[in-house]
Amino acid sequence: MKVLLVQPESPISYWKLPELCRLGGKKALYPPLGLITVAALLPREWELRLVDLDIEELTPADWDWAEMVMISGMVVHRLPFADLVREAKKRGKIVVAGGPYPSSAPDEVMAMGCDFLIQGEAENTLHLFLEALKKGSRGVIRNAGKKPDLATSPIPRFDLLKLQHYATLGIQTSRGCPYACEFCNVSSLFGRKSRFKSSSQFLAELEAVYRLGWRGEIFICDDNFIGDREHALDLLHSMIVWLEERGSPFCFWGQTSVDLGRDREMIDLLTAANFGTVFIGVETPEEEALAAAHKYQNLQHSLVEGVNNITANGLGVMCSFIIGLDGEKKGTGDRIRDFVEQTTIPLVMLNFLVPLPSTKLWQRLEQEGRLRKERFDSELADKALSYVPARPEAEIMGEFFQLWERLYEPRTFLERAYEHILRMRPTRSPMAKAKGTPLPKGPPPAKQHLIDQVYGLLALLRLCWRRGVLAPYRGQYWRQLLGVYRRNPSRIIKYLKILGMGEDMYEFRKIMLRNRNDYQHLYQ
Secondary structure, three states: OEEEEEEOOOOOOOOOOHHHHHHOOOOEOOOOHHHHHHHHHOOOOOEEEEEEOOOOOOOHHHHHHOOEEEEEOOHHHHHHHHHHHHHHHHOOOEEEEEOHHHHHOHHHHHOOOOOEEEEOOHHHOHHHHHHHHHHOOOEEEEOOOOOOOHHHOOOOOHHHOOHHHEOOEEEOOEEOOOOOOOOOOHHHHHOOOOEEOOHHHHHHHHHHHHHOOOOEEEEEOOOOOOOOHHHHHHHHHHHHHHHHHOOOOEEEEEEOOHHHHHOHHHHHHHHHOOEEEEEEEEEOOOHHHHHHOOOHHHHOOOHHHHHHHHHHOOOEEEEEEEEOOOOOOOOHHHHHHHHHHHHOOOOEEEEEOOOOOOOHHHHHHHHOOOEOHHHOOOOOOOOOOOEOOOOOHHHHHHHHHHHHHHHOOHHHHHHHHHHHHHHOOOOHHHHHHHOOOOOOOOOOOOHHHHHHHHHHHHHHHHHHHHHHHHOOOHHHHHHHHHHHHHHOHHHHHHHHHHHHHHHHHHHHHHHHHHHHHHOHHHHO
């Protein structure tokens, strides 16, 4: 069987960042981890070809070669997903759909014309698909049993990727989340009980990408890396040894809950394992809204104190916020802005609430008659809510657009990034050197790493040209760059990476201000 594995092109979103990719000479932020995991579970004798539409186009030769087309995607891929299904069927291919979007909305996706839809995780459903294919049957493949033990999950087929085109690689160590936030689809897709890969499995995956020549950043895709503390500690201790033996070829970032701010041991181990940044879902400073969304974990301790502790002890922080939650009050946007300014978080994901299929929020709003299904979408450029909110929509969207205008005004963003870096302790290397115990040096870098260093220099030159020459606030750019060099020099690379991501935030801000202008009569 000749199988074409296709990842739809992603819309403009926080998980795409095209400006950052262009700065670094890359085409996409992340590769499709789900598809390469599925690829590792397919029969060895099958021929596989992966096409990620974020980095390349499907050619007539690809279509002609394939007998079967397997498409995976998330809800944001809804529109291009449908286009791919229609094109594949027009060409007479067997079409198999899978991933979070098809699993959440199987009827909708099957109506597009798919032959098969694999609902759930591949480790315990793919064998059922292979049996159905052999019998000649078609339809939705479901496994009504338990969620799969991740001990059965193979090393993904990283060799199918064109690694040179990606800014970051993704690896997963767990699935499931013990929390039950109403708006999140993780627990509905993967369950409330966390399941884990062993440290030996994880290290085998690191070794696989290391041998393929990957050097640089890896995103740990777990929804909460510290969700099970003992598992996280075991992984980190194993990672530290592995990294030291190879000269720290990777740096990491991942998602955690805000209670990391109360766990100094965990923060220290994360930095020792070369984690540079954590992503935290703060969502809102409004306690009533957090309770209504069942995000009780954010009510237990001071959110500001937790974020500040993480930053001070050496980890960068990115946070997400949602506006439009039930239970929030007028002025929520101002209180989000105050939170961001108190914590100096430079990179903030600002979202209005989007009910996702299969979530408790979707089910509740459907029962209450508050869903506007015909307007459902979750692209960053949307201009209106897909549900009837509890407070005036004009009020919510007005505050949302105002947040974008203020928080990502370039001078304000630069100042916040500067203060964030100055609050961080130096990196581990100069701290160790100051104590007379310098960190060990590793083997010479791989060829691709040297190429990436060249691209890094070009990215710096492009950034300096845009913000240090062309921009009206160029004086501020140079003063702050010199300030970081003098006051926290070991963090200058991190500072420049934050500014690189800011390039996309400026572009997103332009989209938001255009949207506001288009709908000014609604949101004044």
